[in-house]
Amino acid sequence: MAEPLKLGLAGLGTVGSATVRMLMRSKDELAARAGRPIELKAYASKDPPRDNTIDLSNIRKVDGPVALAADPEIDVFVELMGGAGDPAKSSVEAAFNAGHGVVTANKALIAKHGVQLAKLAEQKNAPFSFEAAVAGGIPVIKTLREGLGGAHISRVYGILNGTCNYILTQMLKEKRSFADCLKEAQKLGYAEADPTFDIGGFDTAHKIAILTSIAFGTEVDADAIYIEGIESITLADLEAADDLGYRVKLLGVATRNESGIEQRVHPTMVPKGSVIGEIDGVLNGVAIDSDMMGLTLVGPGAGGDATSSAVVADIVDLAAGRRVHPFGRPAAKLKKLARAPMQRHEGGYYIRLAAIDKPGTAATIARRMADENISLESIMQHRKASRPHGGDDPKSAGAAASVVLITYATSEDAVRRALAVIEKEGVLAEKPQVIRIEKS
């Protein structure tokens, strides 16, 4: 059997610990798959391992990840510390400069510096893989890079953040508020103490930025993403969606259209019964549409076991000598991303308005929509449930009624203009809620 592949691993948190455990537990099977043994030779970690059952007594500890990355005994540096800045970035650079390969799970690093690092890796002829950076255990990067033959991808979209999907699932299932379900997610360890990164859509944005690059052959451009989080979603929205045959999911979406590449992250209505629409709880799912077919992958997007299985799969590919350009083609050949402006986004819209309940309000709203050539698939008006019941008493005029509109395909611009006019008419008691509809 060939020479072993020697690893240096930095970071012993949840994913790092799980990776060490899997490398040790599956030693023989991994060697059989790779055609050579895979040996953890050295590690660096500022904290003791998260999982204290792993035995590192025979593994050399190196002082700091940068020194580990350049250590002459290793072939591949496994970066599991996280964070877009140093020491993750400097240690990955040090690894490439020493001619070592790199495997990482670091989505922030790849979203921010991935192309630059890929160029360095290719210059040094060093392998560079980051399957675990997107959607945890789902092999979506491998599928995009190697699984689709000559298909032209038109859209990649999916549920890429388990925290948000858990909260949205629980809200509808248990008829509870966003705040309540967020608190529960925090208690269960699904959400951080400061949940902004997840619920604000920023984590999803990092991931869709990486997928966009691989799918469309463009440079990663996380700054070109339109981002809305799930903070404004109410139980009323989820229930209205349910009535209309939809689920609300936080999606990352990348599509190619005439004006360029559209990248967006926002709460989205997807049909009930569609694969993405039926993904509940902390699971992730990614759909890939091409001119040849549609493909959907569903699995765990986080957690030590799932994420480390993606890390180890990358390591086995390197050990077996299977090489692929990090972004599917030479980094120097990635094109600048031509951003399709969000104002020109086209699709259906769900719009919920808290309208002042007086005669003519619905007509006013419908007219303003028509002024912008927005065709309505449906319009539903009902009094707010929180109002005392009392029939159609005209004296109650002036209270709020909920008006829910579903539009046929129109443009973002038209919707914004129509809503601005309606807001100016003074018929709304609250800011309008807008949720885009995604065709499955």
Place this chain on the structure above:
Amino acid sequence: MAEPLKLGLAGLGTVGSATVRMLMRSKDELAARAGRPIELKAYASKDPPRDNTIDLSNIRKVDGPVALAADPEIDVFVELMGGAGDPAKSSVEAAFNAGHGVVTANKALIAKHGVQLAKLAEQKNAPFSFEAAVAGGIPVIKTLREGLGGAHISRVYGILNGTCNYILTQMLKEKRSFADCLKEAQKLGYAEADPTFDIGGFDTAHKIAILTSIAFGTEVDADAIYIEGIESITLADLEAADDLGYRVKLLGVATRNESGIEQRVHPTMVPKGSVIGEIDGVLNGVAIDSDMMGLTLVGPGAGGDATSSAVVADIVDLAAGRRVHPFGRPAAKLKKLARAPMQRHEGGYYIRLAAIDKPGTAATIARRMADENISLESIMQHRKASRPHGGDDPKSAGAAASVVLITYATSEDAVRRALAVIEKEGVLAEKPQVIRIEKS
């Protein structure tokens, strides 16, 4: 750029034509992905191309696939003729003996001779890939071989035949009979004139046999598969399943348990709302369970575009020099499959009995189940809808009533014994219908 990879392609049916089209259309992109041009140099086909828009005027025609496979000008033989016997088998052997690589979409060939061919390929150090042989465009073989790191797979199962899934979907959706929906599928080209291979479960068996081998590191053993088709499924079964929260799907299932590897193909009840349960129409879906996570892939299982995209993905991997053992590990190291006997299968069961409608029948049935230690989760009895309505008239005793049982987990053996006794009691008007329940 490196030397081109030169292909010889045999078979110009739906998949062969689509493959030629994709190779021509995506020439530049494939070259960028592979790091070298991919050139179709020669072809063999006894018929003109199925798709007459492809231009083969500059491609050399070779007389017969065996000659093509050994042709000194080619590097890789692409076998798209189908069939387990010759000329597919002999031409693939000729390719290996000439030191050429092989890419094929031929499930029958792989199910029957795959391991033997893999041994020959490894002996000759020739690459050998067959992603398109299972589930068309879904990259399930790549995922099993390369995407799961060190995870220990415990079960692989899925919808692997679009014809059956189409028929079962249409029956429930349109409240039509099996025979009707089969005829429709034939008219739409989803089912063959002789549909036995699909609806009898044999096509699914070929595919699950291949997945079993890769998932569990065992030799392909299609003869060890327990097979039931969907011919006996009635609309009443689908409706009863719907009432009980299930969908009925023809699944191929491979699991590892204490007594060995269980491989089975049969109509199966899976929960509504599960990813597999919600896959409708001709789509396929495969779920992979491991100690680390569950993963589900959904996409088109057939058709020229989807299947050729898998063929081309294999070709690009070969062109890029990415090598993998055909069954994930050296063919010589695959173990003999230890067959877990079907009698010892454990799980829940749906049992529908056409019982003679007389006092005590339900009690008799329940008692015989209890005799075999089968616990019932539910028992539902109702008169046959086809009987004239007429209330509980005791004079109607002797007519048939439908009794539907759902059992808790029990063994196949116990169910068969209980049903044999019940049949002997003379309380049944028809043969019992048994559908196994699969946990998602």
